[in-house]
Amino acid sequence: MIFFKKWKMKNIVILLTLVLLSQCNPPKDPIRIGVNAWPPCEIWYVAQKMGYFGDTKVELVRFSAWTDNMLSLYTGKTDITHATYFNALYYSQKGEQGQIILTSDTILGGDGLVVKGAIKSGADLKNKKIAVEVGTDEHFLLFKTLELYGLSVADVQIIPSTSMEAMNKFIKGEVDACYTYEPFLSQAATEGSGKVLSTTKDLPGYMIDVLVGRSSVMQKRKKEYQTIVKAWYKAQQYIREHPAEAMAIMAPLEKMEIADYKGFFNGFTFYSLVENKELMASQKLKSILSEISDFIQKTNLNPNKIDVNSVYTNEIIKDL
């Protein structure tokens, strides 16, 4: 009681309240961004190095395979991932809900069909073995490419593989063609004595990279997501303004020479915030998404109809 008398009651209450409050701030989980060996993904490392995330804790979780990366998001292990329109739709009902928050970039010719020298035209593909990573963009792009040649998926023999395996199988001669992306595309053509029959240059507007956010986390941590998107653009600005430093950061991550990486990186087109807002508001996005969605349903990749409106949101960028 002497202690209480010496200390004013008010002071004790304030002290105890402070003690309680100090324990009430749990360390927040970092926002986990799943990345792969893909130039746009390396931009995050620039942002991280330059401190553009600020107070927002960000952890980059690197995967060898896109599938693992995206599945991590839909299994709730990561919070943002790089995907494409196709993946965003394909995984939208596979677990956690993810939504496109940004159309990030595209590279024309980044994906393509490599065929053996015997195949002279698209029509020659009929009944040929084509390795492709089923349930990915490549699968859809192959479908669209075959459409260009008047063929359907049923007219060819699909050999399911990862994109890298597809390349390997093509090089080994196990398949007649493979639909894969760079750098496997060029490697396949070079080492497998093949030629690139078609690339996404023939299918503009379909192979677009996007950032997908985990909806449940976005709702709670919108500000942090916005900080991350801002960091994305700040890093791009840094890359434009300090290409040498930026490339020196990014190229080693891809295990490429800076010059090679630079050429590769410059092949990408990045979408600005304004373009994103316009795209989100336009019918074009919805139209492409609907087309991909129909493919997914038709190919039984997902027999259920996907509501394309639920697959993207302008919630993060609209206030930026």
Place this chain on the structure above:
Amino acid sequence: MSTAFIPMKSLKIFKGKQIKKTIAFTLLVRMALATAVITLISMGLITRYAESVLTDSIKTKASFISYSLEKAISPLIEKGNIDSVQRLIENAASFPFIKKLQLIDTHFSIVASNNLFEVNELLQNEALQDIFQSNTNRSENIGDHQFLVSTPIKGDRYIVENNNDINWILLITLDLNYEDQFFVTFKNVITLQSVILFSVLTILSLIIVYRAVIIPFRKFIIAADKVSVGDYHFQVEHRTENELGRFAQAFNIMVEELNKREKTINAAFSDLRDRSARITAILKTTADGIVTANTAGQIESFNPAAETIFGYREAAIINHDIKILFPPALQADFNAYLTNENKIFKKSREMSGQHKNGMVFPMEISINETELENRQFYTLTVRDITERKQFEEKHQKAYKAGMAENAVAVLHNIGNAITPVKVNLNFLSQKDGLIVIARYLEKFRQLLEEHQKDNDLEYFFNQDEKGKQMIPFLNQLSDQLKEQAAEDQKLIQNMEIHINHISEIISLQQKYADFKSESDHFQLENVLLDAIKMVRNSMEKRGILLEIELAENLPPLKSDKNKLVQVLLNLLKNAIESIDLDLQKNPGKKPVIRLTASLTDNRYVQLIIDDNGNGIDSDHLKDVCNFGFTTKNRNSGFGLHDSANFVLANQGIFNITSPGIGKGARVILALPADLEANGTNDVSNKSQWMVNET
């Protein structure tokens, strides 16, 4: 007592210091403190328990992960499918709670890692060597929120250096931040729940305490505040019989008692104030000068009358020596009074005072020694009697003049009565018949003596001519003497009547000349007739017709009979004088005085004196009763004033009216009847006295 209850909701504190620390506040603080302490203790206990549970859980989780991965990785490695191992590790490590996942070979090279960039790097660690040699699992907290599990993975070949078939080690670094976060969140939830729980308990307790204790207490505070400002017209409402109810009862009783006391005090104070105001008013308005002085003789108060009497203003004379109010010759006396034990001035007495202007004047003074609040002081009551002295002098003169008038009137009556006696005496004195007879008889005696000497008496009577006529002469003389005697007898009788009348007047005058003022029971009729007798001659002389109408059985009067006679004499004399004045103008007029006595208002015996004399000018009517007013040169002007004063002093009515000059006057005199001594009567029998002309 009008009673008001303190309303439950009017809790404004309106007097005294504002309550800085309310009971509710103190209670709130203490309960908050208790909540905080209990929460902290609870959190400490829960934390310890949760920590042990979580540690076990982590170990179990790590054990499961290592076991699963070991089983998954072993065949992949054996098949040389390192890419799949890498993907497996990446995927497994993509769980947030896994910080690192590394596969180390016997060369301490990282074969696969969730961090692709460190693949093929070397990892030197003594612990790894030990694991390779001892082939044991390890799990340990390596700090920085990390928990390391090292799991040996069997290979398909025997390694000589290690003396066993352990070819790889799987290092799993668990991120304990996840547990920490859970832990903090868990603690927060517990804390929040504790706070909510205790807050609810606190609020409930406060509500209970507020309703049960604080509201009643606030009512007491308001009540006490009201009491402190002197408002006792309310009671503290109480419904319960608990301690507060008992307290409220006691409080209400206290307030009632205070109210009663206040009323008593107020009444006493009001009375005191009234008295004080009255005393002040009296002091201010009284004609008597009142001066107070301390024992040293210094003036302490001086009322307005004293200011007027002495000419000093109170402010100017305060603290002056009181002797200043007396002429120098008397100052020594007064000083002696103040110092002497023999207080000679206790009774009112006359002595001289001295005005500021130096003028010495007579005053009546009394000095009282008073003690108030253990302090002695003197009170001097002073009255300037200059006017009174003058008045008394004047009054004495007037009184003497009035008395003289009365004496004149009485003497006049006596004179009137004496006149016929004088006439008779003159008449008698002028009679010479007996002297003639005496002369005749002398001559006759001489004749007889001569004839006797001559001895011829016989001859004389028989022979002589003169002698022969003697006998018839004596007979005639005898008859004449008889006649003379009868006539004288008659005169003497008449004189006797008048002398008796004089005697009667003198007797009456003596009867009423006694100035002793004393109250007596008497009948108006008696006094009135006595007065009439005294002036009867005056009326008879003027041939005044006196009409008297007296009600029968009039109640007696209780008054100064002597004084009333003087009043009536005075009024009758005035009436006669008025008639005299009128007769000079109207010689042929028949003068009448009418006296009517009756009972009025059942309580006054009223006498109306009407005369048809000269009357009174209407301009003079209002002044006739004023002291010294008269229209007659030889009168004092005292009579009517004195009469009116007498009647009014006896609570009677005195009124004089007149239609005007030449129209007579009426005096109404009414005195209170002594009803206790007699009953009331109606006016009835009329009697009328005629006074014949002389």
